[in-house]
Each structure stands twice: as structure tokens, then as C-alpha cells.
Amino acid sequence: MRKCLQLLLAVFLITAAGCSEKTETSEKNEDGSTTVRIVMKDENPSNPASVKYFEALEKGLKEDEKLNVKFELVEMPQGNYAEKLNLLLMSGDIPDMIYFQGGDQQIADQDLLEDLTPHIEKSKYIKDKLEPWNKKRLENYPYLLWIKPLSQKTPVIRGDWFDKMSSSKALMDDPTIDNYYAFFKELNTNPPGGEGKPSYAFTAAGDIEELNAIFNMSFGLTSSWLKQDGGFVYHKVSAEEKEKLAFYQKLYKEGLLDPGYLTKEWDTKEKAFYDGEAGVITGTAGKVIDIYNGKMMQTNGDEAAVKVLPPAKGKGQGFGAADVTKEARGVAISSQSEKKELAFKILDYLASPEGQMIDRLGFEGEHYTTDSGEIDLTDTYYEQWFARFWEPSEFTPDMPLKKPLLSKEAETSLKLVNDFYQEDNLFILPEEYIANWDAMENLYKEYSTDIITGKRPLDDFDAFVKEWEAAGGKEITEYANEQLN
Structure with a gap:
């Protein structure tokens, strides 16, 4: 099966090779926006919560960074996400931004994923948000980015x-x-x-x-x-x-x-x-x-x-x-995309104070309120909300938090994991x-x-x-x- 998949990838590369040196496109939609296609586990156009999140992200990008983006969420069928994603990519349908949860290495080996190192070096926010394990993983495998706490x-x-x-x-x-x-x-x-x-x-x-x-x-x-x-x-x-x-x-x-x-x-x-x-x-x-x-x-x-x-x-x-050979999951950018710079600006914005307000806190009125001059997180936030992208250790919103982002026991779990942090000697x-x-x-x-x-x-x-x-x-x-x- 693996050899068959590699053969299909090789056939695709023959047709893709001629476009590997594409420059950023200036093609716009009628409303002046640029469409960025993204595939993520559990984030589908048929999911109202997904649509609402990416509409909020579009609004934030436009207001804060003057980036007029229209996200196109790729519908993924039910089943093993890594397998379904590889079938999508091998068909030649490669979105601009791709969330991987396994199966990425064989795609990277075909030069279909962007080396994120130069983008991170030029970033406004991400380079200062990387955790020690992020840095080591990127040194070894610069194709996936996942700024999250240790996943133990x-x-x-x-x-x-x-x-x-x-x-x-x-x-x-x-x-x-x-x-x-x-x-x-x-x-x-x-x-x-x-x-x-x-x-x-x-x-x-x-x-x-x-x-x-x-x-x-x-x-x-x-x-x-x-x-x-x-x-x-x-x-x-x-x-x-x-x-x-x-x-x-x-x-x-x-x-x-x-x-x-x-x-x-x-x-x-x-x-x-x-x-x-x-x-x-x-x-x-x-x-x-x-x-x-x-x-x-x-x-x-x-x-x-x-x-x-x-x-x-x-x-x-x-x-x-902790395995530091590479991220076990994370977001990649297609090396075949004509919008690589724009895609990375989106990832960088998500590490900004404004981007973190969207990603970490959810929707005002549903996941938090600000009526008291403080950010008051609701029960819905604690029961349902999760950051789709980044959770750096330092996050200071522009209003004080009435309650902490995490419960005492959740904070205890993070402290224990960090107290016992030890790097693995696994290799690729x-x-x-x-x-x-x-x-x-x-x-x-x-x-x-x-x-x-x-x-x-x-x-x-x-x-x-x-x-x-x-x-x-x-x-x-x-x-x-x-x-x-």
C-alpha cells in the first residue's frame, strides 16, 4: 500500500514540478478578498461552529492586519483523518494550509510542504512565542508548526x-x-x-x-x-x-x-x-x-x-x-501554493494579541462577556471552547480576566508535565x-x-x-x- 501511495505521489509531482516556482498571486475575488483554502480535522463548511470561527478570523485579519481573506474550508469525509487527508493530497488537491495529524512525512519527502524557517525568522509574533520543544522540533523538521503546551x-x-x-x-x-x-x-x-x-x-x-x-x-x-x-x-x-x-x-x-x-x-x-x-x-x-x-x-x-x-x-x-524529532501534529503550508506568504501572515496573526483573543477566548457573548470591564469567561467556554491554533504559555489580553483561562486542576496538569519534562532520544x-x-x-x-x-x-x-x-x-x-x- 505504501509503495502504491508513493507511486501516486510521484505521478502527481511530474505534473506539479513545472509550477513549483510560482510567485504570490494577486488574483482577487469580486469583493476584493483573496481565497485561502484550508483543511483541518473537525473543521468543515457543514459545521456551524467552524464557519463562525473562520468568519471571525476573517474579520480580525481585515480590521487588524488589513488582510482581506476569504477562507474556504475543505470538506473532509468521516473516518481516519490522516488516511482521508493523504487521499485528498495524492489526488492533486493540495489546499494552501493543511493541518496534519500523522501522514505528513511522506508528503514532506516529496517537497510538497513549505520550509517554515525563513517565514518564522521574519515573523512579527511567532518567533517570540515558540516553546523550547517547538524550536527543537522545527530544527529537525521545519514543515509543521504547533504552538501548544506539551501533549503528555x-x-x-x-x-x-x-x-x-x-x-x-x-x-x-x-x-x-x-x-x-x-x-x-x-x-x-x-x-x-x-x-x-x-x-x-x-x-x-x-x-x-x-x-x-x-x-x-x-x-x-x-x-x-x-x-x-x-x-x-x-x-x-x-x-x-x-x-x-x-x-x-x-x-x-x-x-x-x-x-x-x-x-x-x-x-x-x-x-x-x-x-x-x-x-x-x-x-x-x-x-x-x-x-x-x-x-x-x-x-x-x-x-x-x-x-x-x-x-x-x-x-x-x-x-x-517528549519526542523532539518533529511535531506529531500541526499546520503546514503547501509548497505548491501561490499564497504562501499570505498563509504564513495568517498563522503569524494568530500569535498576535488580537489573534489570540479570537483563538483563545472564542466569541463574545457566548464564551465570555466584558460588561464589568473584565473578561468574564462563561461556563460554555470552560465546557466547549478550545484554541484551533496556538496556545503559547504567555497570553495577556487587553482586559483583565475575571477568572483564569484554566481551572486549578488543568493548571496543575500543565505544571506536572513541565516539572517532569524530559526529551526523548527518538530519531526520524x-x-x-x-x-x-x-x-x-x-x-x-x-x-x-x-x-x-x-x-x-x-x-x-x-x-x-x-x-x-x-x-x-x-x-x-x-x-x-x-x-x-
Whole structure:
């Protein structure tokens, strides 16, 4: 499939090559505006909230920057966004601005994405808003921009349940693996919400990555490639990984880990949390935790406001090492666009004080009011609003905020993530290894799932390691050691 996609891209490039040196167009619409086409996940012309947001952005650009822009939102079909986007791009339909959530590297490898470095150097606002991890990622991969807090996931529980539990204090004072187990066990055997609530201590959306955010580093899985015996070994084939999977198998067998976690989506995971079926879930630090907090209080009352839990502590501690090879998601500009400069001016405006008022605060009268001479954020803001683009750490609106942008627990989640910040040693694999790597990752998913659910004994992990090495792991490990040494 990958080779087929690359062939289609190559065919497209033959026709696109002649236009790769296009200059900025001055073509205008009848009203004097310039159309900029943009594709973003969940932002469609059929979504009234999307239309309203981009109309507000058009108005702001015109009033504040004298840029007369008309956004054309590209309708995306339902399904896997990365796959659907790649199909769109390979058809030759490449919007001016593109939000990627995976699948961008093969597009960048075909020279279809703009190097943002010179634009950022000339920017009015963005260059001063970049976080340290943004700068490192852009140095390595200058095609995606995503000025957001670190995306590590943090665990939360209902605050009223937390307060009722006898194991809560020990967990907060000393969040060892054993104390986490005791906390999960109490949730299951002495449910603080009454009989059967919660039904299980933890649930996740489709895989174990959300559980890994709590436990990986405590088992010594502190980076993608672990330094051992003078060399490096991939963490998923390490003795530490086997030890962690044994722990997960125990959680599953004892009913602490939701047996339906494999089939849950993000919405059913969250519903289980709000409905009291699951005690603990994880969410991206910051705004997502704020949304969880708002919806939990809306569903169960103010006393149910969420409590953020610490990462487990053992051989290490943290919510996972931060990948600085590239942005995992972000906004790109098409190198084929005739409006590259204009597209970047839009991104730069979104980092300005005026742009941040639109992106961070939403719509006046709906998400905030200013009647008192202060910006008073509404319940709708806390429950629904999120920045489509940038969330730099420093944001000072032109009026004082009556209430903070984030709840106390959302701020706590961001602080914890930053306190435990550690860079990963992951690197971008050459194209020749990608197909094998994907197969090896799928092999891991198969074995780890079967071990956790008890379909395979733990000792089958050793068979997995041998298969992983035979599937290309040996060669990639040799390459990794060349890179990391």
C-alpha cells in the first residue's frame, strides 16, 4: 500500500514540478478578498461552529492586519483523518494550509510542504512565542508548526471519589507502583461511588498508550531507546517492557483495567468516566483536562471536580519522554501554493494579541462577556471552547480576566508535565526502514494485547522479541546505535 501511495505521489509531482516556482498571486475575488483554502480535522463548511470561527478570523485579519481573506474550508469525509487527508493530497488537491495529524512525512519527502524557517525568522509574533520543544522540533523538521503546551497525558479522577478513598493520601505522598495498584484495587473492591461505581479502575481509548503515560517511566522505560550494556535497545523489546506487561496483565486479570478498552473510542471512554463506570482516565494536560473538569461538574455537580494524579514512581518518574524529532501534529503550508506568504501572515496573526483573543477566548457573548470591564469567561467556554491554533504559555489580553483561562486542576496538569519534562532520544527513520517498522509495531501490538488479556502467557514475550528482530529489528537496532553513539 505504501509503495502504491508513493507511486501516486510521484505521478502527481511530474505534473506539479513545472509550477513549483510560482510567485504570490494577486488574483482577487469580486469583493476584493483573496481565497485561502484550508483543511483541518473537525473543521468543515457543514459545521456551524467552524464557519463562525473562520468568519471571525476573517474579520480580525481585515480590521487588524488589513488582510482581506476569504477562507474556504475543505470538506473532509468521516473516518481516519490522516488516511482521508493523504487521499485528498495524492489526488492533486493540495489546499494552501493543511493541518496534519500523522501522514505528513511522506508528503514532506516529496517537497510538497513549505520550509517554515525563513517565514518564522521574519515573523512579527511567532518567533517570540515558540516553546523550547517547538524550536527543537522545527530544527529537525521545519514543515509543521504547533504552538501548544506539551501533549503528555495526565490521569484524573472525580474529586469526591478521591476524597472518600483511604489510599488517596499514600498515592499522592508516594506514587509508587505498589501504591498505584492499591489505589486501583480500592476503586474496584470498595467503589467510592457506591455499588458497582466504578466498575473498573481505569479505561482507555483503544490501546495501552494512555496507561503507559502513568507507568512507563516507573518501570524504567524512560526513553524510546534504552542505554544498556554500552549500547541501545528499543524499549518495547526490553526486560523493563516485559515487567510492565506482567503488571498490566495483573490489572486486567483482576478487573482493574476495563476489559473493553480495546474497542473504546475517545467519546465512549469519556462517557464511561462521566457516567461513573471508570474511575480514572487520562487526557492531554491543560485544556483537555479543563474540558473533563467542566463536563464532570456539569454531569455530577461541583463536588465532582476532577483531581489530577501524579505519574507513577519507580526506576523513573514522569508522563513519558517528549519526542523532539518533529511535531506529531500541526499546520503546514503547501509548497505548491501561490499564497504562501499570505498563509504564513495568517498563522503569524494568530500569535498576535488580537489573534489570540479570537483563538483563545472564542466569541463574545457566548464564551465570555466584558460588561464589568473584565473578561468574564462563561461556563460554555470552560465546557466547549478550545484554541484551533496556538496556545503559547504567555497570553495577556487587553482586559483583565475575571477568572483564569484554566481551572486549578488543568493548571496543575500543565505544571506536572513541565516539572517532569524530559526529551526523548527518538530519531526520524529513513524511508527504507518505514515499512518494516510499521510491521514491527503491529507485531508489538498483537503480542502485548494478547499478553495483557491473557490469551498468551507472559513468556511469549521472548518469542515476540525474536520475531521483532527477524522482522527488521536487528538492522534498525544497529542503525539506532550508529545514530545514538
